Amino acid sequence: MQCAPTGCKRAVGIRPAALLFAVALLAAGLPMPALADQVVWSDGESWHGRLQPSGQGDLRFHDGQRLWQWRLDQVLAFDWHPATQRMERAWRFLEAGQTAREETGEPYPTLELDCTVTLADGRAFTGHLLTTVFYLEQGAETRKIVVRRKLRGPPGQTFGDVRYPSRLIVDSAEQTVRRTLRVSLAGDRGKGAEVALVTALPATTAMPVRRLPDGVFECEVAGTGCVWAVRDDPAIDVAWQDAATPALRERLRKALTDDLRDFFDQRELLGVSTNGTPSATVLALVLFSRAGATTLGGARTQPWRLEVCRWRVDDEGQNQFAARAVLFRGLRAHSDPLPRVTLHPLPDALIVETP
Numbered sequence: 001m002q003c004a005p006t007g008c009k010r011a012v013g014i015r016p017a018a019l020l021f022a023v024a025l026l027a028a029g030l031p032m033p034a035l036a037d038q039v040v041w042s043d044g045e046s047w048h049g050r051l052q053p054s055g056q057g058d059l060r061f062h063d064g065q066r067l068w069q070w071r072l073d074q075v076l077a078f079d080w081h082p083a084t085q086r087m088e089r090a091w092r093f094l095e096a097g098q099t100a101r102e103e104t105g106e107p108y109p110t111l112e113l114d115c116t117v118t119l120a121d122g123r124a125f126t127g128h129l130l131t132t133v134f135y136l137e138q139g140a141e142t143r144k145i146v147v148r149r150k151l152r153g154p155p156g157q158t159f160g161d162v163r164y165p166s167r168l169i170v171d172s173a174e175q176t177v178r179r180t181l182r183v184s185l186a187g188d189r190g191k192g193a194e195v196a197l198v199t200a201l202p203a204t205t206a207m208p209v210r211r212l213p214d215g216v217f218e219c220e221v222a223g224t225g226c227v228w229a230v231r232d233d234p235a236i237d238v239a240w241q242d243a244a245t246p247a248l249r250e251r252l253r254k255a256l257t258d259d260l261r262d263f264f265d266q267r268e269l270l271g272v273s274t275n276g277t278p279s280a281t282v283l284a285l286v287l288f289s290r291a292g293a294t295t296l297g298g299a300r301t302q303p304w305r306l307e308v309c310r311w312r313v314d315d316e317g318q319n320q321f322a323a324r325a326v327l328f329r330g331l332r333a334h335s336d337p338l339p340r341v342t343l344h345p346l347p348d349a350l351i352v353e354t355p
Helices: 005-010 246-258
Strands: 037-041 046-053 058-062 067-071 075-093 101-119 124-129 133-138 141-146 150-152 165-169 178-185 194-201 209-211 217-222 224-232 235-239 266-274 280-289 302-313 319-332 340-344 351-353
Touching (some): 037 133, 046 319, 194 209, 235 319, 246 302, 246 319, 266 340
Parallel strands (some): 235 340
Antiparallel strands (some): 037 165, 075 101, 075 165, 101 124, 101 150, 178 217, 194 224, 209 217, 224 235
């Protein structure tokens, strides 16, 4: 699915459910493109599927001098290799208050890993990947992959017995789906109106948007399931095809309270969309806000954020938070109302593609 507003509009009469924006690909229950990401383990086992980073989808990497940040679609591969390997033993102090100690038990292996990341533009960096959790979607099954810099095996093992992901190969079809759109505001909007765009898959990510001198917005698009939004204070309009049963909506509302912990103490669930598969990917449109005290000074001390959150839910009642991306954020005074958010089934009410 491409994220081109006018292309969607021309084809509505042919296959409307498949061409809705605002996560219509998910809401319609359509199959996702074939993907071939790969996880190679240190013991030679390989897993194939679709890789998704945890959190907001940003990959943070430190090369020893500076911190880098990339999206998954900018990466070709991660390779991990042992920087140090040591056999250690447990120990105990011989006497309280003394430094003398003795080793006990069998030796166990410890490893520290370095990571080399290769980018799609040909650059390569060696250092440490700060993003530690990935998910590999394999049809109805999702596997969690935890990457640690420091590893320790149980007593009696050798270095070769310690299992860890040695390579992640990013070969998703979405890697090539990358282009730039120019869009104008639809309807009667103020001069200060802003446009935001989040792609749902392969990573739930806020895409770059910039206003050109002629008032047109230039948007970079990589991925599928676009969520468009326009902010014209005090209102925010979002293109969102809602598709959720009351039970699913209540389940997500409870998960926002029980499973997601952050600085915000109020969460308003505005919309839910799902592809309806047994192990479903669910998107939630959520208005986060802070009512309690903050350390901010001045008249406006209460932050808020409008976000797209991605969850995985299964038929056994398990909820797994996967990622989140911000559409808009702001500050308000205690007495000020939160932004008024209105949902629209199609982006035509928000934006028009411009040549």
